[in-house]
Amino acid sequence: MTTTGVVAHLVLVALLGYLAWLTPVMSARSVRFGVRVPDDRIEDPVVQRETTRFRTRVLAAGVVIALAGTGLILAAGIALLPAAVLAMLAVWYLLYFRANRVITAAKREQDWYAGVRQGVAVDTSLRNDPPRFPWPWLLLPALVVAATVVAGVLRYPGLPATLPMHFSGGTADRFAPKSVGSAFRIVFVQAAMTVVLCVSGVLVFRGPADVDPARPAASARAHRKFVTRLGTAMIALATLIDLGLFAAAWASWDASPNAGLLLPLTIGPVAVGVALLVFVVVGRNRDREPGEHTGLSHRDDDGNWIGGVLYRNADDPSWFVARRFGVGWTVNIGNRVALVTCLGLTAVVVLFGIFLPYILR
Template sequence: MAAIIFIVILFFNIAIQAFLPKFLKESEVFGVYIPDTHVKDQRIIKMKKRYTTVVSMVGLVVLTLFIGYVLISSPPEQQIVFWGLAAQIGTVVLSMGLYAKNHIALANWKKEEKWTSGQVERKVVDLQFREQLKLLPSMYFVLPMLLTVSLGIYGLSQYDSLPDQIPTHWGANGEADAFTEKSWLSVSSLPFMTLVLQGMLWFFNRAMKQSGAKIQVRHKKRSREQQLAFRKYSSWLLFIVTITITLLMGYLQLSIIFPETMSTSVTMTATIAFLVIILGSVLFYAIKVGQSGTRLAVSHFDERMDGVIDPDDDQHWKFGLFYVNKNDPSILVEKRFGIGWTINMGHKTSWIFLLLIVGSIVLVTTLQ
């Protein structure tokens, strides 16, 4: 069972990584801003293709080796987990290495050949963007939190009837395989962690509203429509994650309170359903929507415009991966190389947020 889960996730990760350039904006390639005048540069197109070929080829070899290893030597679960993780990390390191090479090469071409010179940089703002933006209201994220809180309180109220050993980890077959002494802390740690996750998702949904819209000067109508849709889908994705986490964790919490109702097959099914829903939603988000909504068809077309380009903001993107801009009040920004969002490291709130997350994880793991 663990092997199958690892194979599915490994396959999924390799596919997303290999085809990533296809899901991104044309104007941001390997973390480098590409002005409109150069998005059709043959060298760039070739570079993207080569990246996809190399990552998918190596990925396939790794995947085949892993599957062969599992089938031939049918190793114990611990070994599977170890090699599964090693394979995941290996492919990530490979694709990041290729990314770094391409990032540097592109940045150099752009600088040496002065791609942005002779063009006027122009930043576009849509005054009505926030009015048209349709994100899910906070209520959708707060209600699941209330459910978790009530389950947590319920668990504590049943404290005396709980077994002396509280499960803290479940194996791939749905069976609890790690336990801890019963205490007020260990009984409330699961709802607490769930609450932290739910709070995080709620925070993201709110931060998305304040995040700066990136309207492209040569494609104002198209980029506005795609951005609005991308944010709407992002909000829905966050909601789906919140709901599935709430249900899975709620189920586990109930199975702690009523161990006799605990059935390993139900736990397994719940976990698999959780995985399928999350992976499916992410696939839809990547393939149908695309980063910044680039893969969505639009109903508005822009007239051709020459002589202007979007401002080059490469100086705010460290290695093309980390956004650091003290002036920008956005906390969340759209990723350059990847699907989804990243935080503005130049913003105080981002650091407070990171500290809170790390702090709560450390708190729960050390207190147990």
């Protein structure tokens, strides 16, 4: 149905647009659009102006992409959801990169770090007394995956000879012969996503802390609170994505050609999970405690970052470093061993996903 395509398109564009709009607050306190700034420049007029411009243009681009996509769906029945997603991502990064360049230029011209005492702070207690990972919570996504597997096994004998593989506007438009691969393809994706998100949640607790040298004690305590909330949010996201994929699998198993109407049920749980994760990330700087200030600022390490996104430092033995935007880590592309290993693992995962349906057929 056309209505389903329009709703899915608008929801995806709105979600990506909102995430892009939150970019200025989804980073460490002393990083603005990928640029390291001293404490007294965090609210600099240049930073504030670029933040306003970035958000205004993100909203304008989101409206244009939403209207263009809706027009294509209504006029020609073409739902180009991947194109809309790619367009929003491209606009997001181009505007981010522009703000990064403008702030970098202002920082260089005005010599923001002149006379600033730079330092590095480390929380050594993270090794001896790390935050406790909520292991019992892992049972939630595991139970959803198990329920999906059981439902699939029970329904498999009664499935039709051909199963829907793709839906357009709520109606199946591509089919495949019944097999373990075609019937359980979504279950395999569900299991893989669960492993990736839960492992990521575990790794959050083992990642290095970005301790603010201006407020070392307060930022160390804030880091502990943040990773605890983030790890729990990652598990919650895995659980909610699994619920959405359960609905998608059920739609694939349904014999009705309009089973795709169940697919919107996948959007709701995923949107809630993403919103929860974003709420935790945006709140990473809320636990600041007033009073403490050592007079130091983070060292100016912009020379190791390309566009505020890629980290390159051949002198750093670390394979991964904390991202300057969002959460998680990015690979040190200056470390050749780390780069080749990560590219190899990525290639293996992609090839596995491509050929798995043929192996199980």
